[in-house]
Amino acid sequence: MAGSIQAFEQESDSSLAARVARQDESALAALYDRHSTALYSLLRRILRDESACEEVLQDVFLHLWRNAARFDQERGALRGWLLVMARNRAISHLRKRTLGEPDDVELYAVSSDPRQDTVVVQNDLVARVRGVMSQLPGEQGSLFEMAYFEGMTHSEIAERTGQPLGTVKTRLRTALTSLRRAFE
Amino acid sequence: MMNGHPQFDEAFDLYALGALDAQERGEMESHVKQCRQCAEKLAEARQRIAVVALSVPEVRPPEQIKKRLMDRVHSETQAAATGARRRHDDVAAPAKGTAGVFDFFRRPSLAWSFAACAALLAVVFAVRSSHLQQQLSQQQQLASLQDSAAHDRLVSGLLTGNDTQRVLLTEAQGPSHPEGRVYYHPSRGLLFYANNLPALPAGRAYELWVIPAQGAPIPAGTFQPNARGEGSVILPALPSGVTAKAFAVTLEPAGGVPLPTGPKVLVGAPA
Numbered sequence: 001m002a003g004s005i006q007a008f009e010q011e012s013d014s015s016l017a018a019r020v021a022r023q024d025e026s027a028l029a030a031l032y033d034r035h036s037t038a039l040y041s042l043l044r045r046i047l048r049d050e051s052a053c054e055e056v057l058q059d060v061f062l063h064l065w066r067n068a069a070r071f072d073q074e075r076g077a078l079r080g081w082l083l084v085m086a087r088n089r090a091i092s093h094l095r096k097r098t099l100g101e102p103d104d105v106e107l108y109a110v111s112s113d114p115r116q117d118t119v120v121v122q123n124d125l126v127a128r129v130r131g132v133m134s135q136l137p138g139e140q141g142s143l144f145e146m147a148y149f150e151g152m153t154h155s156e157i158a159e160r161t162g163q164p165l166g167t168v169k170t171r172l173r174t175a176l177t178s179l180r181r182a183f184e
Numbered sequence: 185m186m187n188g189h190p191q192f193d194e195a196f197d198l199y200a201l202g203a204l205d206a207q208e209r210g211e212m213e214s215h216v217k218q219c220r221q222c223a224e225k226l227a228e229a230r231q232r233i234a235v236v237a238l239s240v241p242e243v244r245p246p247e248q249i250k251k252r253l254m255d256r257v258h259s260e261t262q263a264a265a266t267g268a269r270r271r272h273d274d275v276a277a278p279a280k281g282t283a284g285v286f287d288f289f290r291r292p293s294l295a296w297s298f299a300a301c302a303a304l305l306a307v308v309f310a311v312r313s314s315h316l317q318q319q320l321s322q323q324q325q326l327a328s329l330q331d332s333a334a335h336d337r338l339v340s341g342l343l344t345g346n347d348t349q350r351v352l353l354t355e356a357q358g359p360s361h362p363e364g365r366v367y368y369h370p371s372r373g374l375l376f377y378a379n380n381l382p383a384l385p386a387g388r389a390y391e392l393w394v395i396p397a398q399g400a401p402i403p404a405g406t407f408q409p410n411a412r413g414e415g416s417v418i419l420p421a422l423p424s425g426v427t428a429k430a431f432a433v434t435l436e437p438a439g440g441v442p443l444p445t446g447p448k449v450l451v452g453a454p455a
Contacts, residue, residue: 040245176197
């Protein structure tokens, strides 16, 4: 048993996803163990409701279970796919509207960089992103959070904050420019 | 915003973020469909936006979520295996009848056995999947599938329960060609399938009724038969705890009526 657990820990996401596509329940459990904390943390931040978090978290992994055969490792990292799916569904739940993107694995292809699948690179990247996010000036940071965690559009943010639409756009774009630097 | 490439590369990030308003989103979507270069940039933007999610403080999900998830997955696996066996049987024994999930009902001496229940279970899943694909949008399918495991458990429990009433419905008058079967439990619900039903006149529907031991008939859903005369009602909304003394199908205006008005097509009572 310990041997098989070790094997799971060393097995890549794409290999596990391939096994999920063959309806291997233990592979799904391994992917859940690996990614559920990141997804659940995001869902808690967006939804702030335990039952809604569970509903969306289960929904994401059930979608993976039913659609793993369509996941193409060449088109992106599994974690990115799961995170985008979780965020979209959480915001749809929160706002009672879709974020705009259909629920399609093709559109969840989030990276063509295979290095994203390694823990070391991901951890480094996450540290850099955290650094960028923590250093955003107050107004930029709060506007970005409205968009990211509440799913608000430019116009909705402008309406809520009373800022001119052009100002909101400029501040969000500046925040995103900073974010892009973390990936360079 | 643009007719060609976006003016700023941050537009891809804004799209992935969901911050663009409807018109800007539409323009971006139209453009990336025909621009491979921008589609790549959008994929990279999605990655950046996804990684931001990892910057929130970590909270481990409660253990029971995983257990409930795996229970649902296991339930789906079992259901799929049952359906696969049923499909294999259809292929392996073509002489038993023509293709179609309702072949089950064409067997005249069908017993209410466990094997029959398992076969019907496969029919239920096949019908549900077919109905979903034919009648619902993708988004509606996803919403429906969220409850699919619970639905499957209800159907399975109803089909195999020792206390489920199993009632054969036959034609009210004339030679007995149309035939229906009801699985009913006062608290678990109702499943109904029929075959050999005559085609409906325009603007009409078949309506299923639960005839309670006391009181007026209770509508249990309308249905339209397919081209082979097969129809079904699966887990309709019904009041709980009603003891049924009979079941019936009548011909009614499309959309149904609160009380039966048309001729009886099928009737049956528990033994």
